[in-house]
Amino acid sequence: xxxxxxxxxYYLPPKTYTxxxxxxxxxxxxxxxxxxxxxxxERHIVANNITASDIGIKxxxxxxxxxxxxxxxxxxxxxxxxxxxxxxxxxxxxxxxKLNLPPxxxxxxxxxxxxxxxxxxxxxxxxxxxxxxxNILIITSSTxxxxxxxxDKGSRYIFGDGSxxxxxxxRNKNDGIGQFIFGxxxxxxxxxxxxxxxxxxxxxxxxxxxxxxxxxxxxxHAHLNMDGYAVFNFGIKVVxxxxxxxxxxxxxxxxxxxxxxxxxxxxxxxxxxxxxSDIPIGKVFNYMEKVGNTVSASIPIALCEAQKQGxxxxxxxxxxAAFGVGLSWSSTIIEL
Amino acid sequence: MDILEFSxxxxxxxxxxxxxxxxxxxEFRNLPGWSSMHALIIIAFIDLNFDVILNSTExxxxxxxxxxxxxxxxxxx
Numbered sequence: 001x002x003x004x005x006x007x008x009x010y011y012l013p014p015k016t017y018t019x020x021x022x023x024x025x026x027x028x029x030x031x032x033x034x035x036x037x038x039x040x041x042e043r044h045i046v047a048n049n050i051t052a053s054d055i056g057i058k059x060x061x062x063x064x065x066x067x068x069x070x071x072x073x074x075x076x077x078x079x080x081x082x083x084x085x086x087x088x089x090x091x092x093x094x095x096x097x098k099l100n101l102p103p104x105x106x107x108x109x110x111x112x113x114x115x116x117x118x119x120x121x122x123x124x125x126x127x128x129x130x131x132x133x134x135n136i137l138i139i140t141s142s143t144x145x146x147x148x149x150x151x152d153k154g155s156r157y158i159f160g161d162g163s164x165x166x167x168x169x170x171r172n173k174n175d176g177i178g179q180f181i182f183g184x185x186x187x188x189x190x191x192x193x194x195x196x197x198x199x200x201x202x203x204x205x206x207x208x209x210x211x212x213x214x215x216x217x218x219x220x221h222a223h224l225n226m227d228g229y230a231v232f233n234f235g236i237k238v239v240x241x242x243x244x245x246x247x248x249x250x251x252x253x254x255x256x257x258x259x260x261x262x263x264x265x266x267x268x269x270x271x272x273x274x275x276x277s278d279i280p281i282g283k284v285f286n287y288m289e290k291v292g293n294t295v296s297a298s299i300p301i302a303l304c305e306a307q308k309q310g311x312x313x314x315x316x317x318x319x320x321a322a323f324g325v326g327l328s329w330s331s332t333i334i335e336l
Numbered sequence: 337m338d339i340l341e342f343s344x345x346x347x348x349x350x351x352x353x354x355x356x357x358x359x360x361x362x363e364f365r366n367l368p369g370w371s372s373m374h375a376l377i378i379i380a381f382i383d384l385n386f387d388v389i390l391n392s393t394e395x396x397x398x399x400x401x402x403x404x405x406x407x408x409x410x411x412x413x
Contacts, residue, residue, distance in 0.1 A: 228376075230391075
């Protein structure tokens with residue numbers, strides 16, 4: 001039996017923050033400043049009292065309803081996020097309760113950011129193909145906008161909130177979820193960081209001392225601090241090699257891939273990677289314009305949209321390429 | 337690629353500039369509409385054409401198009 005992605009649904013919070021809102025708030029940023037190349041037009045923003053598990057539950061409820069899935073059939077839930085409800089217990093336990101999942105359903109939190117979806121898929125594949133489980137629910141969710149400094153004009157432009165729920169099941173076919181590549185450049189861990197508020201640096205009043213980031217914005221150590229140049233350099237350096245390694249490991253070529261879906265970090269970065277890797281832009285599916293960068297939810301949201309729009313169909317081979325917080329990378333090839 | 341071709345190609349990467357506005361002596365941060373996005377365009381352009389990735393310190397220290405060309409060709413050996 002082979003594991004495969006049986007169904008995906010996603011949820012976006014109702015409140016939007018458009019480019020018009022952005023340019024009104026940051027009037028010093030020139031409209032012709034080529035930010036349009038990033039590929040975002042609007043983002044969805046959660047309310048302050050809403051957590052990543054809350055919007056993850058919404059995505060799962062949509063999945064259950066749209067595909068007539070009985071929650072009692074779920075054997076295991078993997079909740080992939082960077083924002084958890086409590087220090088402990090795990091948010092997956094809270095989700096288990098609220099979705100009324102059965103007592104014999106395992107739960108796991110996975111603290112991986114933009115690279116999270118292939119990581120979660122690899123765990124689900126292992127549970128199905130090695131341990132005989134049948135239905136794994138992956139929830140990837142992000143409420144990162146709550147962690148962005150109001151004056152951080154770079155991150156405010158790029159990121160949005162959202163969640164996706166994927167049902168991973170088994171089928172009697174040779175193809176489904178394929179090989180994986182994982183990697184980390186831990187020397188770059190400060191390139192995307194919220195430094196204070198964890199066990200290493202508890203929050204103090206100095207956590208809220210503002211400073212200029214290196215992209216003309218303002219942040220502090222209680223909020224996200226992202227070195228956009230370092231992340232961009234990392235992306236163009238690492239992702240082409242990751243794709244080559246994955247294709248080699250899978251005994252496939254770029255021509256065998258029907259659709260490429262990258263972590264929706266920045267369309268200009270994705271296009272630069274494709275130019276370098278000789279990947280035809282026509283084979284790339286992006287879905288960033290209406291959602292922004294939703295961290296670990298970005299790939300399943302884009303994959304769900306690719307299926308809705310008929311760009312990825314049953315039998316399509318789709319290469320998923322993720323990269324980000326860590327800095328880390330992960331990728332896989334799936335057959336739908 | 338010589339410095340003149342480098343300047344012309346960089347100008348076309350920026351898309352919204354008048355022809356001839358990028359020369360070797362141009363201080364690229366003074367170009368109209370300059371934003372952090374242009375810095376990413378420069379990084380991607382040099383990577384694709386010279387297989388050289390400029391780090392943020394190198395980019396910060398470069399002032400003119402000629403400085404960028406020097407960095408690209410010096411590291412591409």
